[in-house]
Amino acid sequence: MNNRLKVLRAMNDWSQAELAAQLDVSRQAVNAIETGKHDPSLPLAFRIARLFNMPIEEIFDDGHE
Amino acid sequence: MPDKPLTPREKSVRRHNISTVLSAAAFAVYAAGVLPGVTVPSAARLIALPILFVGVIVMYRTRNADEYIAAIWRSGTSVAFVATVAVMFFAPALEGFIDGITESLTEQPTGPDLPYAELLAPVAIASFYIANLWARLRGTY
Structure with missing residues (x-):
């Protein structure tokens, strides 16, 4: 699944560790999500959406219209 | 700092x-x-x-x-489980198939000689670590 996490993190000038701390996950998890190696769970996807104040579908793209 | x-x-x-x-x-x-x-x-x-x-x-x-670590762990354990089942049930059948072909060609009788019981643990552990590494490199799917 594609996502805009890296772009959104850069826009907020956060490091992976800072974003991880806010999401209560490890830095490795943030890195894995950014590089597309791990799809976040639904609760984590909601936390990400709330943190950036955006709908989930504007952050994550599953390739379907 | x-x-x-x-x-x-x-x-x-x-x-x-x-x-x-x-x-x-x-x-x-x-x-x-x-x-x-x-x-x-x-x-x-x-x-x-x-x-x-x-x-x-x-x-x-x-x-x-962490949910990422949990996903990696699941990748490793599920592959180890499948590898264990495969060695238990399919390896003897595969050996028998190969022995059957060998016997028909050489006309020399060959019996089961692979130590399946001794293979189970190393195969399960090795497949766990291989799947763990694969999940870290390629993704937790």
């Missing part, structure tokens, strides 16, 4: 990752000792065994440190 202190979750993830590397290395040393043509000092194998044992315990205790 000093680094920020690690959160409990980061510490737990780090413990899991270090345990994974150490126990995989210990398993490689221990398993290499049974390979033909490979000489491993018995002291090294003796040290490797407790490292593997403690490493696996730490990995188990920290397997839910």
Whole structure:
């Protein structure tokens, strides 16, 4: 699944560790999500959406219209 | 500027990752000792065994440190389970099939000679670490 996490993190000038701390996950998890190696769970996807104040579908793209 | 202190979750993830590397290395040393043509000092194998044992315990205790670590753990354990079942049920059938072909060609009788019971544990552990590495490199799917 594609996502805009890296772009959104850069826009907020956060490091992976800072974003991880806010999401209560490890830095490795943030890195894995950014590089597309791990799809976040639904609760984590909601936390990400709330943190950036955006709908989930504007952050994550599953390739379907 | 000093680094920020690690959160409990980061510490737990780090413990899991270090345990994974150490126990995989210990398993490689221990398993290499049974390979033909490979000489491993018995002291090294003796040290490797407790490292593997403690490493696996730490990995188990920290397997839910993070959802990413949990996904990696699931990848490893599910592949290890399938490998175990495959060795238990399909390896004897495959050996019998190959022996049947060999016997028909050479007309020399061959019996079952693969030690399946001894193969189960090393195959399960090796497949766990291979799947674990694969999940870290290619993704947790």
